Amino acid sequence: MILLPVLPIIIPLAGAILCMLFRRNLALQRDLALSVSTLLLIVAVGLMAYTRDGTIAVLHVGGWEAPLGITLAVDMLSSVMLVLAGLLAVAVSVYACFDLDTPRVKFGFFPLMLILLMGVNGAFVTGDLFNLYVCFEVLLTASFILLALGGERPQLEGSIKYVALNLLSSALFLAGVGILYGMAGTLNMAELAVVVQQGERGGLVTMVAVMFMMAFGIKAGMFPLYFWLPASYPTPPAAVSALFSGLLTKVGVYSLIRVFTLIFCTDPEFLHTLILIGAGLTMLSGVLAAASHYEMRKILSVHIVSQIGYIVMGLGLFTHLALAGTIIYLAHNIIVKTNLFLVAGAVNRLKGTYDLHKLGGLYKERPGLSILFLISAMSLAGVPPLSGFFAKLTLIIAGLQQEAWLIVAVALIVSLLTLYSMTKIWAYVFWKPAPNELPDLNPMTPAAWFIFLLPMVGFTVITIGIGIFAGPVFDYAQSAAGQLMDPSGYINAVLGGGE
């Protein structure tokens, strides 16, 4: 374990540096991005295999044993997140080869994407709170630029909201880190966990915990902090939206899960109840917003919010089963949501618009694309036996076990509304005849179109696969949740010298 945990950070960085050095060679950048993403996926799978039996891969960067230096620690949750990030990177790289305008590529889409991945991966592997902050800044800065790069009015407007609120969140995060350091004298999350458990100043811990909840809540897109998301996510090209929707909010959620299972579990009665309330409101508010929009990407964007509610619901319930549900939901959502954005991008590619009122007739014209959309949409709505069904099922069983009637009721109603807004897209874009003859704008050859669709096919196969092989998936999530519920393994691995 001298190298493996740090590879997800340094591989994309190295790739990005190469891209920057070969600024002018766009073809090379594209190939680089693709190969780096593939390499990342391989590394992630390697880490997953290594941590499969519950071992935690620990690396003390610089050879400074915890808590002196920065320690990277990869557990099952981290490695599944890394694998998903890798998958997403590969898919988006392939997709981006066809769907991006040259200026955007020229001004650094690929290096930025790689840096974004570096930040995201860093957030997943790090075991150090301040390092987490740095990783957040890395991925945020990269995302700011990716968002704004088009330089068009909506993108710029969206970027401003995105930047302002995320910087506010960073300031909160930083303040929280500072206070926590002042209190515990360490930044290592495992040691923080130990100190916080022992400390008698529970009240202060709870206050700081709330700050972290808010800081990550903004990034994750929770109610009532999510408003930057629908303002900004629908503005960039589909490749960027897909990348964002799949990764950025999920890093926020991941961090919430990490700190609220490892460090801030001293006062679940207050904190986790707050999270649960937030989860319910997030689900509801997001899905209602989705019901009121008539633009494909906007609907999908506010659905991100609503889905975050489900993911966080498991954390709020804070039981073994609920966390397993959260993990399945995370994985499911990353795959399905990204895919929906890619499909939306493909629709736009064909027809030049995302407007539900203007679109139509694609069921007749493009049966293949229709099926790709339908499967993902139904998976999102939780139609069995796709991935979304098992994710929701686990959460609902967990909720009923806790007799948390209200949140279960909300979750069920929201899933009906999700179904409603997904069928809305389906009815308007695919079933309804096109109101005006829309020209087919697709200049791609059938072969290119096929490659363009490949990532979507892959994701669709995965969402079906998760359903069919729900057994092993569930077992994995269950073990990962077990690690989270009993963090002593993590703490010992990090502080006990590791390897």
Next chain:
Amino acid sequence: MTSLILRTATRYMFPPLLVFSVYLLLRGHHYPGGGFVGGLFAGSAFTLYALAFNVESARKLLRFDPRDITAVGLAVALASGIPALFSGYAFMTGTWWKVPIRPGVVIDVGSPLIFDIGVYLVVLGVLLTLVFSLGEEE
């Protein structure tokens, strides 16, 4: 701002500022200073130059595209973590070599110093990228 006094002052200030920045970089490990401040000072020297004359001539003076300097700096910083791997240590473990500069005087040169040089380059490159492109904006 482009007054004669500033220009003349800049002409005299520029070389010492640059030297000072390198000095800050090198002594940073033991005294206040380091890559950040060093890079900032070096950057400030060029910024001053750009303010006194114009961006065009500052670019000429620099010779390299600041973006390349940044990328190279980042590469140096990243690469400084690699040597440790060859001796079987964790990534970024400090590796130190004794370098005799004069008979009898031996100084420690280590990978963290190389890392700091990377930082210096990045800060310099970044500052100039920003200043030059803002300065070129009309």
Next chain:
Amino acid sequence: MEVLLAIVIGTLYTGGLYLMMRRNLIQLIIGLGLLSHGANLLIFTAGGLRQGGAPILAEGEKMFATVPADPLPQALILTAIVISFAVTAFALVLFLRTYQAVGTDDVDELKETDT
């Protein structure tokens, strides 16, 4: 002393937040600047104030004679300062570009993407 600094921090946060809620883009940036000053000072204060000198070992010494200031918060703040400089610089350009594209620096008028 700490109480005094806490008041300073509180003021910086108040000022920063207030400016962020104004309508001008520039005020938004200045607000962010104040906010990051506040956060840095917060880390500094919360990390413990010690007037024992800089954490720099004098030439020839092997140990610190008196307990110097805590070096770790300093390193953190240094990182935070540089990051916030970078982000502020980018935000500045972004705002500039937005002003040029939209023709206003009034935050209230930037609502095309919502609703």
Next chain:
Amino acid sequence: MFTLLITCFFAAVLAPWVHRRVPKYAGALLALVPAAVFAWLIRQLPMVAHGHSVEQSFQWVEGLGLEFALRLDGLGLLFALLISGIGTLIIFYTQGYFKGHPQQGRFLMYTIAFMASMLGVVLANHLLVLFIFWELTSFTSYLLIGFNHEDEAARSAALQAMLVTVLGGLFLLAGMILMAQATGTWKLSEIVQRGAELQAHPHYLPILILICIGAFTKSAQFPFHFWLPNAMHAPTPASAYLHSSTMVKAGIYLLARLHPALGGTGEWGAILTTIGVATFLIGALMAIGQSVLKRLLAYSTVSALGAMVMLLGIGTSGAIQAMAAFVLAHALYKATLFMVAGGITHETGETSVDRLGGLRKAMPFSFTCAMLAGLSMGGVMPFFGFVAKEVWLHALGDYPLLLLATVAVGATYVLVGITVGWKPFAGQRPDGLHAHAVPISMRIGPLVLGLGSLFLAFFAGWIGHAIVEPAAAAIAAKDLEVHLHLWAGFNKYLLMGIGTVAIGLALYRTRPVLLKTGARLAGFARFGPDAAYRLILSSVLKFAAWQTRLLQTGTLRHYIRYAVLTTTALVAAAFIRAGGFQGLENLSPISTRIALVAVLMIAAAIFTVHSNSRLRSILSMGLVGYGMAMLFTFFGAPDLAMTQLVIETLTVILLALAFSHLPPFRHGSSMRTRGTDLAIAVGGGVVVMLLVLAALDVQTPTAVSDYYLEHSYKYAHGRNVVNVILVDFRALDTLGEITVLTIAALGASALLKLRQGKQEDKS
């Protein structure tokens, strides 16, 4: 069984491909699949009739207790036979109905997928497996109802059917999970043995209600019945299959299946009987006023479904037998009538009974089938409908009111039977009505089922013993003997049957009057559940739009307000929860120079906020930064001070550079807004201040720093500990940090250049 299901789904996936290869015989070819299933089921018949069951199971999601468990018993067999048998005929029928239709392949795919799902529902032995297939039937039904997808009405009907059934499905899911938690098992075969345990559980009533809602929505019980008539926008083969003979019976199946577990209590009887009777009557009443063929049939289906629920609610052995027999009889005649109706519409393009007539010559074949089915529906000797009606009346012997209702409703069935089976074929053909005989593929189905209604009646005894008895035994969870007779002797029930037919004939005579009354009463639909559905849907949408407008205002300032307010409120709540301050300790003395700097910083900050001039505002912010640098110097942080100084200067320069491109401050806010904002901001500031003070109270352990101070020179070869931390101890942070720097600069320059590039493009 598992293989059968997989084969069916596989066939569904292959259907479009088959259709592309052999467009003319796709239906016939694909019909072989359900036919094979049917054959297999028939082979199991003797075994099941002896009370055995076929079981199969393997693990799916062990952690959740989800086993893919299947079980074929009497009840499942009855339904599975209907599903596969009618399925075979329908798929074959489709070939003719959709002749030359480009999307026939897709229709076949959906239909076969539906069939497989439906088989899954009746074969499942695990609650969740049942639920999965249950949802799949809703989903395939959506695709089938919306098959004519360019028609707005079809789309909205599809959505309605799906929303209603899926809503019910969600209730069902909750009920199932609670039931599993109450009984400790997911297996249906075990749950039905734990009825007593379940009925004593405190969650019994909620479970019962949840399950009932699920079943009622699916089986179109009042007040959820409205989706079924609207679902008639589906192509006729789908209506005949899903919305009369199979899918709508899924709810009935579920209630029957769970009868041993949930049934037999007062609550069960009350809920099922009330809803059943209401549906039974309302369906019949609504059917009277209809003239569109399919809607007429749909309402009579609603009524029939109500009857089944009612019989289950009564729950005596007799009622259960009657229900099982009626399920069979109803499926046979109703599917036939639908297929005939489809044939008529297919050939004439006409949907309303009242514009049809005189078709007997053009469509003799359809006429025959329609008569057979119509008579069975009317409960006339010697049809199976009659046999079922006899048992039914027998079962209601103790309930005079229900008997009365049954006679009344039975009369409307007679009316419907005549209206569909006789009316279009008799009398004069209206002008301009063209008709041909239906193609062969569309004849087989109605013929087989129509004749089935006749023949089964003659083998009533055997059917009763082999099919109805095992089913009824499974519902009642005890052994019972079923004796069905074509001729049960001359008794009062026979008289009632005859009376029913007579009243029905009389009703048919007065049909024009009834239609007029019906039309007059149509205004009441405004208060009906269909209207309620629309109202609820549109209210939800309105509320959604309202909340979105309210929250997503587009104004950044509001978003910041929400964030600051929430944070402040929650941190304050946590502060209060912690019991406020515990007193301040460990304070260091105030020195004058620091106090001066602090005051300077506060003043500069206030001036920054207050100033109306950009330059002064920025310069005073710079002053704050310099104040920070001074503080850093005082507290032993020379590196920090230096960096802060340079960075602050650069920031001011950058801001000033940018200013030349920006206008001066123009947009003020009202005093009130400013006041509110100030209050919010002060709240935020105060909370942060409290946090800092609270944090000071804690003795800071500094083991890590102490290590750094002690070993920095020894192990990391550096005297400047801060620098050593940056480039060695925590070098990874620095690496991240310079990455941020790099991309921020890159991004800024790209943004600036992008525009220059654009301008070049334009010129």
